[in-house]
Amino acid sequence: MNDFLTDVEMARIRAPLNEGWTLPPAAYTKAEVFQREKRKIFYREWVCVAREEQLPEPGDYRAVAVIEQPLIVVRQKDGSIRAMSAICPHRGMPVIESHGRAQHFSCPYHLWKFSLDGALVSAPLMDEVAELPSDCRLPPVKVETWQGFIFVNLDPNAAALHERLPALNELVGAYDMQDMRIAGSIDYNCPWNWKLLIENFMEAYHHIGPHNVSLQGTYPARRSYVSGSVEQGWSVLHMPSVEAHAEDDLLPPGPGLNTTQSKQTLASVILPGFCWINTPAVAFWYELKPATHDNMTLTIHALAPKEMLEGDTQGAAGQLLLEVIKGIHDEDIPVNQGPWQGMHAPLTSQGRLSHLEESIWQINQWWAERMAIDE
Numbered sequence: 001m002n003d004f005l006t007d008v009e010m011a012r013i014r015a016p017l018n019e020g021w022t023l024p025p026a027a028y029t030k031a032e033v034f035q036r037e038k039r040k041i042f043y044r045e046w047v048c049v050a051r052e053e054q055l056p057e058p059g060d061y062r063a064v065a066v067i068e069q070p071l072i073v074v075r076q077k078d079g080s081i082r083a084m085s086a087i088c089p090h091r092g093m094p095v096i097e098s099h100g101r102a103q104h105f106s107c108p109y110h111l112w113k114f115s116l117d118g119a120l121v122s123a124p125l126m127d128e129v130a131e132l133p134s135d136c137r138l139p140p141v142k143v144e145t146w147q148g149f150i151f152v153n154l155d156p157n158a159a160a161l162h163e164r165l166p167a168l169n170e171l172v173g174a175y176d177m178q179d180m181r182i183a184g185s186i187d188y189n190c191p192w193n194w195k196l197l198i199e200n201f202m203e204a205y206h207h208i209g210p211h212n213v214s215l216q217g218t219y220p221a222r223r224s225y226v227s228g229s230v231e232q233g234w235s236v237l238h239m240p241s242v243e244a245h246a247e248d249d250l251l252p253p254g255p256g257l258n259t260t261q262s263k264q265t266l267a268s269v270i271l272p273g274f275c276w277i278n279t280p281a282v283a284f285w286y287e288l289k290p291a292t293h294d295n296m297t298l299t300i301h302a303l304a305p306k307e308m309l310e311g312d313t314q315g316a317a318g319q320l321l322l323e324v325i326k327g328i329h330d331e332d333i334p335v336n337q338g339p340w341q342g343m344h345a346p347l348t349s350q351g352r353l354s355h356l357e358e359s360i361w362q363i364n365q366w367w368a369e370r371m372a373i374d375e
């Protein structure tokens with residue numbers, strides 16, 4: 001098939017769930033696989049880079065990136081959001097590296113000036129050269145918003161993101177993340193392969209292990225089940241609760257939820273790497289930023305309904321939510337690190353999946369299909 005997946009390994013990945021296998025160790029440990037993932041996946045697919053509320057006013061901008069591609073997301077004067085390369089078309093300097101509010105962007109190197117939509121406005125001391133080409137600007141990048149999240153796609157021919165999501169909207173729309181705001185954020189450095197984090201994120205089978213005390217009682221592994229679409233590239237792990245949530249009094253379920261929704265927590269992914277949790281009252285966005293095959297940063301953002309945050313000037317709600325999610329993530333870190341070590345062991349191999357790991361199976365189908373495409 002190719003130099004990192006043998007035909008046997010691919011056949012195992014492609015087998016139906018009840019005969020399904022994990023990816024082979026090399027899919028995690030080899031730098032060449034990540035090089036291929038960049039070309040086949042990250043630079044062609046929709047990647048979430050920010051929340052709309054991070055750009056509340058015209059001129060508000062943010063430096064973001066899709067791995068090695070620095071980008072600017074910026075709110076225009078008409079209220080729309082645009083995305084563009086942050087790399088100056090003169091000699092390659094990043095035009096901005098932070099966030100703020102601006103009337104225009106000025107490259108710090110030779111002060112070429114760009115409007116908020118990326119057009120070149122002026123270039124000092126360039127009057128003795130021939131006219132610059134008309135496409136001399138900050139190259140535009142596709143952008144879409146969904147549920148308050150801003151997605152970009154480096155492929156100008158990519159199909160629209162929202163066309164993939166009608167069935168997902170049925171499942172998660174009522175949780176109303178559009179009307180939530182970031183209540184607090186926490187950063188982690190994760191020196192392991194990005195797929196291990198997503199796989200762990202997308203199964204509740206391990207509640208019987210590292211979360212035996214924290215989660216297994218309320219969200220038993222055996223009750224979890226999966227919705228999703230390999231074709232549309234998303235998966236939802238449903239975790240029905242067996243008892244009223246202990247925090248119900250503090251955090252009432254969102255008003256639009258039906259009985260099932262108000263008694264379950266969801267972990268979801270829009271592939272390749274947009275991961276989030278919906279509880280009946282709040283949400284957590286796991287912002288994954290893969291850097292190399294063996295490293296990524298993770299920022300966990302707690303999201304709460306904006307009404308909940310209005311009177312909360314001290315940020316107490318955010319602190320509380322972050323403490324809860326930090327407790328869970330601390331239990332997950334060893335079961336990311338362990339398999340990362342394990343993937344390097346000479347006697348390790350592909351492993352069989354449980355029916356409770358259906359999301360991993362779905363993710364693997366999507367991944368294998370894209371990675372197998374020849375240039």
Ligand code: FES
Nearest residue numbers: 088090091107110
């Ligand atoms: S590199 Fe930007 S103006 Fe020269």
Ligand SMILES: [Fe+2]
Nearest residue numbers: 200206211332
């Ligand atoms: Fe976990």
